[in-house]
Amino acid sequence: MISKNEIKFIKSLKLKKYRNRERQFLVEGEKNVDEVLASKLQTLKLFCTGKVAGKYLVRGAVEISEAQMAQISTLKTNETCLAVASMPAPGTQHVSGDTHTFVLDRIADPGNLGTIIRTLDWFGYHQLVCSEDCADFFHPKTISASMGSFTRLQPMYHDLDKFLAGESRPVYGLALGGEPLESVRRFEPSIFVMGSESHGIRDSVLARLTHQLRISGHGQAESLNVAIATAIVAFHLRSCQL
Amino acid sequence: MISKNEIKFIKSLKLKKYRNRERQFLVEGEKNVDEVLASKLQTLKLFCTGKVAGKYLVRGAVEISEAQMAQISTLKTNETCLAVASMPAPGTQHVSGDTHTFVLDRIADPGNLGTIIRTLDWFGYHQLVCSEDCADFFHPKTISASMGSFTRLQPMYHDLDKFLAGESRPVYGLALGGEPLESVRRFEPSIFVMGSESHGIRDSVLARLTHQLRISGHGQAESLNVAIATAIVAFHLRSCQL
Structure with a gap:
């Protein structure tokens, strides 16, 4: 059973404005739901279809119809489950200078952001700083593309000029005319800046x-x-x- | 001016069945349209909106409204142009044994296929073999994600068991428990098999x-x-x- 008000509320979380106001976000599909349930993040609501009821009802899920799932989910097809999770408290993360940090400048596509989160998690790099105009970490497409890695890696959003001004580590960036990546084989703890596809790294950041x-x-x-x-x-x- | 019949025909090319019957496919957005116009592929029809009329009318485009563009395009937003191009004649490609060949086993997502085509083109690898159940090269999402590289790289579709049976080159594949990629630094001309995300490399191919x-x-x-x-x-x- 899901009420009209709940449907309305869940649909509102497709928008950043309401996610930020409520400090809640959507987690969709089995892989991502399983990861959020296994994480320290708080799951506030959990819905599943009859297809996977055996797996999720014991975890406290509410069973809904496939038509209702289609209504609340942002995925093209979601025949399984959807959770509403609570964002972690702000300010629980900080940048540490004794390892590598990745920095994203204006990555607009949430799918790309999610894939980057998944990939950095694979390689064990957990420090990610995003410019304030990057895609939203809690966008449903970011969460989906991260394939569960959103539970282990959460970017910090910063004004990159200010962030880099406070850094003493070497700052690497990809740029036309740079040295071939494969020719550099020694890196002390460093920062790696990745620019947006359409605009590259912004000039003020390039200068740093x-x-x-x-x-x-x-x-x-x-x-x-x-x-x-x-x-x-x-x-x-x-x-x-x- | 675009007729109702033309709209219907173009919309039919969203489906593989009609693409294969007509041997025509859709190319959407400026980057991809520019690449197809600059390539050896034959462009049969070209439509543009008023926004980019200055650029495309001289290339023989027909100007249509943004509403009509939205109707024929498969992109979420396409405010610029769409072309219908002719598929190259079948059998114009062959696998050469003196370089590396990439092989995709059951890659289902056309966006992933397009990104792979773009990336292999970047690195200058132009030999790509797909299993017959891979996503379609001429799917609008493959073409779009390839960012123009569809003009330079066209996969060959094969029964992988038969294809690999006829090969004398080393056949590498990614598999759990394999040697770390970075530890191998010498490769004679070889074959590299990439398996699908959900199923990996199929057993009969794994055996090869x-x-x-x-x-x-x-x-x-x-x-x-x-x-x-x-x-x-x-x-x-x-x-x-x-």
Whole structure:
């Protein structure tokens, strides 16, 4: 049973404005719901369809019809489950200078952000700073694309100029004309800035890079997807640490 | 001016069945349309909105309203242009044994396929073989995600068991328990098999691998996106060739 008011409330969480006001967000599909249930995050509501009732009713889920699930879910097809979770308290995270930190400048696509979160989690890099105009971490598409990694990695949103002004670590960024990434094989704890696909790294941030790197292209493609570029940097850093 | 029949025809090309029957496909948005116009592929129809009429009318485009563009386009927002292009004649491609060939086993998501095409084009690898049950190269989402690279790289669809049976090159594949990718730094011309996210590499293909590799994880994420994994392999191969 789900009330009209609940449906309305859950649908409102598709918008950042209401997510921020309520400090709640949507988690959809089995993989992500299983991860949120297994995490320290608080799950406030849980809905499932008959298809997976055996698995989720014992976890306190409310069974709803597939038509109702389609109504509240943002996924094209969601035949299983949806949770409403509570955002962690703000200010519980901080940047540590003794490891690598990834910085995203104006990554607009929530799917790309989610894939980056998943990939950094894979490689064990858990420090992620986003410019204030990046996509929202709690956007349903970010959460979905993170494949559960949203429970282990939460970006901090900062004014990048101010953030970088306070940093003493080397600041690497991908830029045309930089040194080939694969030619650098020693990195002390550093910052790696990834720019948006359409605009690259903004000028004021570019001015704060201490080193420019590039991923060498060997064909005619104009650019790499930003999640792909981030993954290649993370893989390279890991293989240099071995 | 666009007729009702034309609208109907263009909409039919969203489906593989009609694309294959007509041997035509959709190309949407400025980047992809510019690439198809600059390529050897034949552009049969070209539509643009008033917004970009100055650029495309001289190339023979027909101007239509934004509402009409929204009607024929598969993109969420397309305020610019759409082309109908002719598929290249079948059988114009073949696998060459003197370079690396990438093989995709059951990659279902056309967006992932498009990103893989874009990434392989970036790294200059132009040999791509897909299992017959992979996503369609001419799916509008594949074409869009390829960011123009569909003009330079067209996968060949094969029965992978038969294809691999006829190969004498080493066959690498990503598999749990393989050797760490970064530890192998010499590759003769080889085949690299990437399995689907949900099912990995099918057993009959797994049995044909001569070497198993893995991308080492250092966190708790369960898997990497297949386009990300392909990109990391391509980057590593390139950096080993330097």
